Amino acid sequence: MSKLLLKNGIVVDPAQGLESRLDVLVENEKISALQAGLRAEDAEVWDLQGKYVTPGLIDMHVHLREPGQEEKETIKTGSKAAAAGGFTSIACMANTDPVADDVSIIKHIKEVAARNGLVHVLPIGACTLGLQGEHLTQIGEMQRFGAVAFSDDGQTIGNALVLRRVLEYAGMFGATVIAHCEDRTLVNGGSMNEGLLSTRLGLPGIPRAAETAMVARDIEMARNFGRIHLAHISARESLELIRQAKQQKAPVTCETAPHYLLLTEEAVGEYNTNAKMNPPLRTEADRQALLAALQDGTIDIIATDHAPHTLDNKRVEFNLAAFGIVGLETALPLLYTHLVKTRKIPLTRLIELMSVNPAKIFALDKGTLRPGSCADITVIDPELTKPVDKTKFYSKGRNTPFDGWPLCGWPDMTIVGGQVRYTQKAGVLVKKP
Ligand SMILES: [Zn+2]
Ligand SMILES: [Zn+2]
Structure with missing residues (x-):
């Protein structure tokens, strides 16, 4: 099972009243630890300096x-x-x-x-x-x-x-x-x-x-x-x-x-x-x-x-x-x-x-990064600025009034059940067969 260690990001978790620089350890599809200065030998490490880590x-x-x-x-x-x-x-x-x-x-x-x-x-x-x-x-x-x-x-x-x-x-x-x-x-x-x-x-x-x-x-x-x-x-x-x-x-x-x-x-x-x-x-x-x-x-x-x-x-x-x-x-x-x-x-x-x-x-067991919860995590890059480009959408729909709008705060990483499903650099990562 893969282990992820998200380091140096600012964790924003309103369900716990948290907004501070913490590391997040993900193990077996769940969040296993949330604290500063975490170490894990065998984990895949992501440095999220300057980024927000949210549920x-x-x-x-x-x-x-x-x-x-x-x-x-x-x-x-x-x-x-x-x-x-x-x-x-x-x-x-x-x-x-x-x-x-x-x-x-x-x-x-x-x-x-x-x-x-x-x-x-x-x-x-x-x-x-x-x-x-x-x-x-x-x-x-x-x-x-x-x-x-x-x-x-x-x-x-x-x-x-x-x-x-x-x-x-x-x-x-x-x-x-x-x-x-x-x-x-x-x-x-x-x-x-x-x-x-x-x-x-x-x-x-x-x-x-x-x-x-x-x-x-x-x-x-x-x-x-x-x-x-x-x-x-x-x-x-x-x-x-x-x-x-x-x-x-x-x-x-x-x-x-x-x-x-x-x-x-x-x-x-x-x-x-x-x-x-x-x-x-x-x-x-x-x-x-x-x-x-x-x-x-x-x-x-x-x-x-x-x-x-x-x-x-x-x-x-x-x-x-x-x-x-x-x-x-x-x-x-x-x-x-x-x-x-x-x-x-x-x-x-x-x-x-x-x-x-x-x-x-809707009574979903989600919406927090509390240890023990499902590792659904969104990482936001507040600095990344780029225009909306509808030709690059993964959706089949191109019907947007926002094409060309310069925006910041794009998703940097999307983690679903402990699996990295999107990164700004690599795009959407489809499940391996
Ligand atoms: Zn409606
Ligand atoms: Zn509707």
Whole structure:
């Protein structure tokens, strides 16, 4: 079994309240020691002077497209993108084809992921059959075979009675339900944020109430019937409701995505389809409200909503283009450069948002470097500065609005279960056959 000794890095482990220069010893897939001046005769030694060593990043909102749309992404290419982006665990949404709405698909995803062995792939099961919002899936069975959460993401469960049953049923198994909050009747074919800009561009708008009205309903559902995690929050009114609900101890948590923190609807500019996502990019006031909500704890998690598409899905009229962008390979440096380096939040808070809290909310045995825990580790190089180059992505998706952005804080090394899966120098290291 291989032994790794990570020397001289600055360990940032919010779960232990740690931010100090320590060595990390990895043995038998686990962290075996964490202290200064460690020695180990037979270990492979990495000098991480000037770098941060953090618990492995966890992305709870990823679309891997397999099975069914392998031209957009596969479990393998998505896992490579994750490793290259500093993620050691990714949870994949159920809106594949066929939908991950029964045990056979959950098993299939686990098997393909295990064969690739790059990062931990955690399947999310559908709440309703075929994401149709009518008949409940076998939540308990899917959980037994490895589903870590349940969601109809891409769709909102419109029928509140069905959602009630989902919450009650998932609650019996202690499973978390992730809600995609969107009132379809209000979306009404819209393709960007509704406002002056959409009018000027002549594009049909999506009103902010399409999100906020559903957030309000889901908070009431959570209060009465069981815990909900709200996906990709984008509007300031939604944050107000969530803040208030949390003060009243409603069992609600939420996430936002890097693009809502860094871009506004202005990015749509001259009909840039790589700025088309769902929910849509909002205004500067929303962006500021999201930053404040990161600081005050209203937002629990940052997830990418990694949504790869083919060029053909995006090289069309704005109205016809697919929603969504890729995120796995840009999230960490984007957030490091624009949140940590600019002192909007400290690195410890970013690690809470990207590792500690996902582990806590979804009951994963991860999110810390405490001795005895699984050796999932992300090493960050705060000094390395280079532009985003979408032609170098491991993901099949090239749909990013961040191409060419100069960023720092790139992942230097990704270690998954004690195995080095990515280094800045060598790239992604595929499992030996
Ligand atoms: Zn969604
Ligand atoms: Zn999604």
